[in-house]
Amino acid sequence: MIKSTAFFLIFTFLTSCVSVRSNSKTHQEASFRKILVLLLDSSHDVRDSQRFLKACPEGYSLCTVSRSQELAFDSxxxxxxxxxxxxxxDVVMIVKRTGDIIQQNSYGATRVTGNEYSVELQTLPDQQAFWKASIRSxxxxxxxxxxxxxxxIQDGWIHTNQLHLEAGPKH
Structure with a gap:
């Protein structure tokens, strides 16, 4: 059992691939420490929220919320x-799953192998976008x-070199 679990984890690590494309408004200068993360139409909102809370860089704090667009009445x-x-x-990070990554084998069978996301950072309270990313996972x-x-961090919007890896929410 342990061998099969270890094999699965190694296989998942080796086969997982994430690519990111991002764009910033270069004339915009944002200084923020507190982020509202909005997960739009997340099928696993609790698990996704926990991932953001665990990955939040040291020196920053965040709140996470999720919203189902098909059930919402407000904009x-x-x-x-x-x-x-x-x-x-100070800012809102809007994370939305935009589609599935689908592979087709030589027999014509298809399967979902990952997801595509769009991510946008906006200033608050005026909600002006200053950073966008497209992610294939x-x-x-x-x-x-x-x-x-x-x-x-790479794009210079977050100023720290280490990602905070401790579990638990940051408020």
Missing amino acids: VDSFITKENKVCQA EGTNLVPARTIFKRL
């Missing part, structure tokens, strides 16, 4: 405004929270 903008009354964040159906934070 995304008004939902963000309402949720930020409690969170009091193959080999897993988990939101790549660590990858998102690593890209924000």
Whole structure:
């Protein structure tokens, strides 16, 4: 049992591939420490929220909320405004799964091998976008929270060199 679990973990690690493309408004200068993470239409909102809380870089804090667009009556903008009354964040990170990554074998059978996401950072309270990313995450159906934070560090929006790996929420 342990051997098969270890093999599965190694196989998953070796076959998982995440690619990120991002773009920033270069003339915009954002300084933030508190982030409201909005998970749009997440099928695993609790698990995805925990991934963001665990990956949050040291020196930053965040609140996570999820919203099902098909069941909502208010707009995304008004939902963000309402949720930020409690969170009091500097920026909002909107994470949305935009599609499946599908592979087809030589027999014509298809299978879902991962997900595509769009991520956007907006200033609060005016909700002006200043950073966007498109992410392809193959080999897993988990939101790549660590990858998102690593890209924000790489793009210069988050100023730290180490990702915070301790479990538990940050408030």
